[in-house]
Amino acid sequence: MIYEMTIQFRVSDISKGQHWYETLLNKKPDFIPHDGFAEWELLPGCWLQIAEGIPSIGSGPLRLGIDNLEIERDRLINDLKIEPFDIYSREEVPVKWATFSDPWGNKVGLFEYHNQSEKEDRKKTIVGKQQ
Template sequence: MILEMTTQFRVSDMKEGQEWYETLLNKKPDFIPHEGFAEWELIPGCWLQVAEGTLTEGNGPLRLGVTDIESERDRLVEHLHIDRFDIHSRSEVPVKWGTFSDPWGNQLGFFEYLDKSEEKERAHSILGK
């Protein structure tokens, strides 16, 4: 039985990397066990680790569910100066999505449920909200 999960991205400069991910996630790390390493609990039991070290080409994408993909994209373009990424959809897929990179080449993205009642049900089942 799987209880939790983590994924890890590497950055070449931990101070810059931590600041970048704090802006992306709108919060400080939940856990910093030692220098060169920080962790954020994205949802209960789901952790993103950022570690200083040798960059790993081709990581990701790690896509994060959001309630308004366009406003999140605009926020990142303004505050993190990422390139404006395209938002995609297909009739057989229940979400729209987009992908972007952090400054170290790690692939990230957002997705948004098209059916807001499904989004609300998912949030309730995961977060109890």
């Protein structure tokens, strides 16, 4: 039985990497066990780790479900100075999505449910009642 998961991205500069991911996630790391490493619990039992080292270009994507893809895209382009990126959608897929890279070449993606009640049902299933 799988009960928890982590994904790790490598960054060449831990200070810059930590700042970049703090801005992306709108929060400080939940755990910094030692130099060269930072970790965020994105959902209960779901962790993103960054470690200082040689990046594996093209790792990912780590896709994050969000409430409003257009607003978040604009925030990231402004706050992180990333290149503008396209949003995609297909009729048979219940979400629209977008993918971009961090400064080390790791792929990060965002997605938003088309149907708001489906999104709210997913949130309740995953994290419980609205906080």
